Amino acid sequence: MEQSVKPKKKRKFVTPKTAPYMFIAPAVILFLIFTMYPVISSLILSFQRTSGGVTEFAGLANYQRLFNDPLFYKALGNTFTILIIQVPIMLTLAVILAVFMNSALLKMRGFFRVAFFMPAITALVAYAIIFMILLDENYGIVNYLLNMIGVDSIPWLNDPFWAKVALIIAVTWRWTGYNMVIFLAGLQNISSSLYEAASIDGAGKIRQFFSITLPQLKPIFLFTFVLSTIGTLQLFDEPFILTGGGPNNSTLTISLYLYMNGFRYFDFNYASAIAYVLVIIIAILSWLQMKVVGDKE
Amino acid sequence: MMKKKKTRELLKKIGLYSFLFIGVIISMFPFYWMFIGATNPSGQIFSIPPNLTPGDHFFENLRNLNESVGIWRVMFNSLVITLIFTAVSVFICSAAGYAFAKFDFKGRNAIFFTLLLAIMIPYHVTLIPLFKLMADLEWLNTYRAVILPHLSYPFAIFLMRQNMKAIPDSLIEASRVDGAGEFRIFFRVVLPTMRPALAAVAIFLFMFQWNNFLWPLVVMNSSDMYTLPVALSSLVGMSRIDYGQIMLGTTISTLPIMIFFLLLQKQFISGILGGSVKE
Numbered sequence: 001m002e003q004s005v006k007p008k009k010k011r012k013f014v015t016p017k018t019a020p021y022m023f024i025a026p027a028v029i030l031f032l033i034f035t036m037y038p039v040i041s042s043l044i045l046s047f048q049r050t051s052g053g054v055t056e057f058a059g060l061a062n063y064q065r066l067f068n069d070p071l072f073y074k075a076l077g078n079t080f081t082i083l084i085i086q087v088p089i090m091l092t093l094a095v096i097l098a099v100f101m102n103s104a105l106l107k108m109r110g111f112f113r114v115a116f117f118m119p120a121i122t123a124l125v126a127y128a129i130i131f132m133i134l135l136d137e138n139y140g141i142v143n144y145l146l147n148m149i150g151v152d153s154i155p156w157l158n159d160p161f162w163a164k165v166a167l168i169i170a171v172t173w174r175w176t177g178y179n180m181v182i183f184l185a186g187l188q189n190i191s192s193s194l195y196e197a198a199s200i201d202g203a204g205k206i207r208q209f210f211s212i213t214l215p216q217l218k219p220i221f222l223f224t225f226v227l228s229t230i231g232t233l234q235l236f237d238e239p240f241i242l243t244g245g246g247p248n249n250s251t252l253t254i255s256l257y258l259y260m261n262g263f264r265y266f267d268f269n270y271a272s273a274i275a276y277v278l279v280i281i282i283a284i285l286s287w288l289q290m291k292v293v294g295d296k297e
Numbered sequence: 298m299m300k301k302k303k304t305r306e307l308l309k310k311i312g313l314y315s316f317l318f319i320g321v322i323i324s325m326f327p328f329y330w331m332f333i334g335a336t337n338p339s340g341q342i343f344s345i346p347p348n349l350t351p352g353d354h355f356f357e358n359l360r361n362l363n364e365s366v367g368i369w370r371v372m373f374n375s376l377v378i379t380l381i382f383t384a385v386s387v388f389i390c391s392a393a394g395y396a397f398a399k400f401d402f403k404g405r406n407a408i409f410f411t412l413l414l415a416i417m418i419p420y421h422v423t424l425i426p427l428f429k430l431m432a433d434l435e436w437l438n439t440y441r442a443v444i445l446p447h448l449s450y451p452f453a454i455f456l457m458r459q460n461m462k463a464i465p466d467s468l469i470e471a472s473r474v475d476g477a478g479e480f481r482i483f484f485r486v487v488l489p490t491m492r493p494a495l496a497a498v499a500i501f502l503f504m505f506q507w508n509n510f511l512w513p514l515v516v517m518n519s520s521d522m523y524t525l526p527v528a529l530s531s532l533v534g535m536s537r538i539d540y541g542q543i544m545l546g547t548t549i550s551t552l553p554i555m556i557f558f559l560l561l562q563k564q565f566i567s568g569i570l571g572g573s574v575k576e
Contacts, residue, residue: 012478019479020400028395028408030449037413038423038430045425100317103555105310115321116563118328120569121558123508124314125526125546129533130327133334133540141345142331177324234419237526241533251308253512258421263515267424275422 045272060275070082072274074249075257076149082253084233086168091224093176098183099213124174128241131170132157136243160250167251170238175231179224186220187213203217227265228287231283256276332549342540354541356366362542364446366528367521372549374440375525378513379506382444387499394457395487399469409458412451420512421445428515442516443524448503453498460494461487495565500568501560506556523549 014022049058066072101112119127134142135156143153150194156166198208236255239245245252245260254274262271301558334342337352362368396402427446436442466485472482488495510526517523523531529550532543557563 014479016400016473018401018477020396020402020405022479023392023396023400023483024408025555026389027412027449027454030389030445031412031415031451033420034298034427034446034449035423036411037449038416038426039418041426042422042424056409088466094425097317097320098392100313103313105313106317107305112317112321113566114559116324117566118555118558119324119368121504121553121554121565122328123510123529123550124527124549125508126550127327127333129529129543129547130331132533133342133544134327134330134344141347144345144347144460173323173327178570182570222318226374230419232415233430234421236421240510241530255419262425268429272425275419275424279422282417286417 002127003124008052010038039146042275045269046276048269052267058269061272063277066273066277071249071252072257075252075254078249078251079233079235079253080163082171083229085227086171087232088112089168090176090228091179091221093172094179095183095214095226097180098132098175098187099209101184103187113181116180118177119174120173120178125241126235127174128170131166133172133243135169137277142275157243157256158247160248163251164245164273165236167238167242170242172234175228179228180189182224182279183217186217190216226286229285229289230282233278233285254281312535328551328555331548334540335548337541338484339539339541342544347490355545358457358541358545359411360451364540365542366406366523366532366546368528368546370521371523372527373527374517374522375507375550376525378440378443379503381440382448382506383499383503384452385444385493386448386453386502389463390450390453390498390502391457391488391491391495392483393449393454394459395461395483397454397458398461399464399466399487412454415456424511424515427512429536431516438519443506443509443513446512447509450502450505451571453502455492456498456501457491464490476552496569500565504554504569507550 042279046062047060048055048060049061050056096118100106101109101116106112134140137143137155137158139157142156146154154162156162194212194216195208198212203211234255235253236259239253239256240259241253243251245256255278258271258274260280261267261274333351335351335358336355337348338354338357341348341352341354342395359368397405423446431437431442468486468490470480470485477485508525508526510530511523513527514530517527520528520531529543529546532538532546
């Protein structure tokens, strides 16, 4: 109002031309300092070596060391084992749950959705601690229940094989409901006319699931698969709390190994090389997954 | 015929509900177990047969927890860090999202593409240089060390941009004709129409920071600056673990979020899923 009365004396600084730069400035400046700079810096670090306070160019030495490091392969193997077993189990469970949740017979859908989603809001550290207690070999309630049905106690956190299983169970508990909600939204977008047509053609429910539901959910499978893959490759909090990477490094993940090299042995250069290998793996896997699904379309 | 169909439907219903109820038990039991543990003495959690009723040790556990990690201080740290982070980040990210959605300016696409690429990069890559930076600045064990690095959150900028696209250009144009300045338009016209998106992004950012573990673990090494997850993990490392206080600690970190979740289910789900699911 005032502006219309007062004649403009000086040229305005904030115009539609300059405004966008001011709007992005805080985000871009912070991004340059706290993301861009570290991303470049850690690439440089990975080609350097530091000894006795002196930093020098080391070429590919860190990467060479990495490719000859049995512990790195162990971490890589563990991470991929968990990835290959956990993600399909979790996504299958999530789809089945979503299909049940989508049933016309179901009432109280809201209640079930909240109950299944609840694990996804717990802090990773908090749920890892709860699972550590639930899975205690001697006194945990899980073994107590197993004993009740005549199964011997399982050394969940003290045996290389079972520690991986424990990790898989915990991660599946945390993320199945999360993925279920995504699938449920996908299911609700499938046109009901597709099912009606199939019913008229005499296709049963199971047939419909495989020839309509699954193909229609393909983009969502891709989305959840990429998300879960990236998440699993960065798995840190759970093994850190549950097993500390043990026993015998059987739950050592890439992120955990990176952390240990960086902040236990303070070998920043080597840890940076691990970080970059992780970036490359994520890039390749994401690209492959898009490619595989994209080609079939 | 009708009757047969009805019994079949009933059987289906029973199957459906029992499957889902088993799921609910698996999904909810750990929470119940946590509350049991938080109110019972340490050894009680391992009693055989398991004790499934709440006890009266809540205050004793609280006292022990406060003795070992200074829980009030830790809660205060977590709360201050998370609230400041969320408020500032929502503001920064929505301003950037607005510019990317509603302005045509030189370099827009290049900058936006760079931000998008950053979504794919695991934050472990920035961990070591960031730590060195914080150490050089002597910012270790400060709130800003935890708050600053993720304020510009590419994913949140991306979400805000997607949502801002829906604002009609004519609305912004009309405000300009009325003589409103650019900042005024942003605060008075744009942001008020964005409430649901702002809520979802705020919840997303809040959850990220409240649960953030690795970064605070690295930069907060004096125990009076611990955040909740870091304090909890330090309890696990103790030689003699007191399960009563540790379960109380996990309850404290989980319960407030649970209550918020129950109150704001829809915003929470869309927030945590990062807007990938629209109601």
